[in-house]
Amino acid sequence: MSIFAWFALSSLAVWVWLLLGRGFFWRTDQRLPPQGAAPARWPRVAVVVPARDEAAVLPRSLPSLLGQDYPGEAEVFLVDDGSTDGTGRLARELSVLHGGLPLTVVSPGEPEAGWTGKLWALRHGMARARAGGPEFLLLTDADIAHRPDGLRRLVAAATGNGLDLVSQMARLRVASGWERLVVPAFVYFFAQLYPFRWINRERPRATAAAGGCVLLRTETAVAAGVPDVIRRAVIDDVSLARAVRRAGGRIWLGLADGVESVRPYPGLADLWRMVARSAYAQLRHRPPLLVGTVAGLALVYLVPPVATVAGLAAGDGVTAVAGGAAWAVMAGTYVPMLRHYGLPAWRAPLLPFTALLYLLMTVDSAVRHHRGLGAAWKGRTYAGEYAFRHGE
Missing domain, CATH: 3.90.550.10 (Spore Coat Polysaccharide Biosynthesis Protein SpsA; Chain A)
Structure with missing residues (x-):
């Protein structure tokens, strides 16, 4: 098999795991839990x-x-x-x-x-x-x-x-x-x-x-x-x-x-600023995490459509089928969120393009941080000592 086929199969394996082993994250049924009887005294x-x-x-x-x-x-x-x-x-x-x-x-x-x-x-x-x-x-x-x-x-x-x-x-x-x-x-x-x-x-x-x-x-x-x-x-x-x-x-x-x-x-x-202001903080301002995130996004979201098109163009059936299957699973997991927002399912195959935008926003967030601009919001900039914190 070609190296492209291996990438496509790896992406498909990741998507099968995401579909079944990541807490069914793609479902949109987590709403307020049952409330039961009203409290005897409503708290202040x-x-x-x-x-x-x-x-x-x-x-x-x-x-x-x-x-x-x-x-x-x-x-x-x-x-x-x-x-x-x-x-x-x-x-x-x-x-x-x-x-x-x-x-x-x-x-x-x-x-x-x-x-x-x-x-x-x-x-x-x-x-x-x-x-x-x-x-x-x-x-x-x-x-x-x-x-x-x-x-x-x-x-x-x-x-x-x-x-x-x-x-x-x-x-x-x-x-x-x-x-x-x-x-x-x-x-x-x-x-x-x-x-x-x-x-x-x-x-x-x-x-x-x-x-x-x-x-x-x-x-x-x-x-x-x-x-x-x-x-x-x-x-x-x-x-x-x-x-x-x-x-x-x-x-x-x-x-x-x-x-x-x-x-x-x-x-x-406007959306770029919203995401980029905190994307690198999410990675705790660590370059190795940035590299891993970029590579992961590329493998999971970009490889499937690229492999599908490249496989079809080159007559590489394994690459095309694996890439297409990964792309289909990806799109299928995105449909419930689109429906939650009242949007049609035909938008689901566009998710790789959106993921590419998020990848670029994350890289831009890191570049801004290393230029000393940090996370800027409403006229304030948080750089250096400000980060993604789980508590101090």
Whole structure:
């Protein structure tokens, strides 16, 4: 057999393993666990929203939090993290206009050395929130809109199943052509890296959370020492989940119904920045991991279509068949995620092209890091000492 045939067969073997041995990561059936009977007493909840220059999306997200029909006591703390676009003022205006849950807008000032901006804002907001004695904290991003019964369903799932952290992967926007190409793959790759079933097992084999929507038991947060123990984390959601797990907390992560991001990423450049700002941090800024990741992405996602075309052109049946079979398995595992986003199945064979984009974004992230640019977001750059952390 030719060397191309061996590559194609290797890729096919990897895809068979991914299909059957990676926690069925490609399935989209991990939704909020059964909630059972309503609790006799609904616990008090504080919602903490870190926000930096979010005036463009706040009118679509904040009213959904203020309008929660939660049966117990709840209040919202929006942490205005040095915004220059009137985010704090707009939040107060929206509260007056829409009513609903009480809103408190606080400002922590610039982060101290050794803190990322978001975690500094969360630290300040969580401290203010804990003064009211909430049993749960809902940590949610400023661009996330929640269905009216979202908080009630989260709390019911946590109390009914003895969970300390319940996180939902928000449905991202897929309005533009580039969003439809890149966004579903973003969630697909995340699930492949952190299979939800493995996270949600009684004896977990993986740990992660989705930072856009995290319901956290307050006493567990205190026991885990968050956010202080993850203060340098660029990828803070996974670090938060690991800190909770180390403290003995039980975690659940799944796809969301009724939790949606309203932030637009209309062009490729917008999506590129979103991925590249933290891709190399995910690899802990280690060149060997970068090389291994690039090689792995090439073998798993690029070899199948290349082998299929090359095998057909050269009359190499083994290469063409193995490459085509690997490509078919790949596309088949992608279809459920496309359906989750309401997109047609014919897009599934395009996944190798999307994977190539992610490969280039990851390389660009590494180049930016070694040029001293680091992870840039909202006018702040985190380089050097800031990394993917599982807790300190």
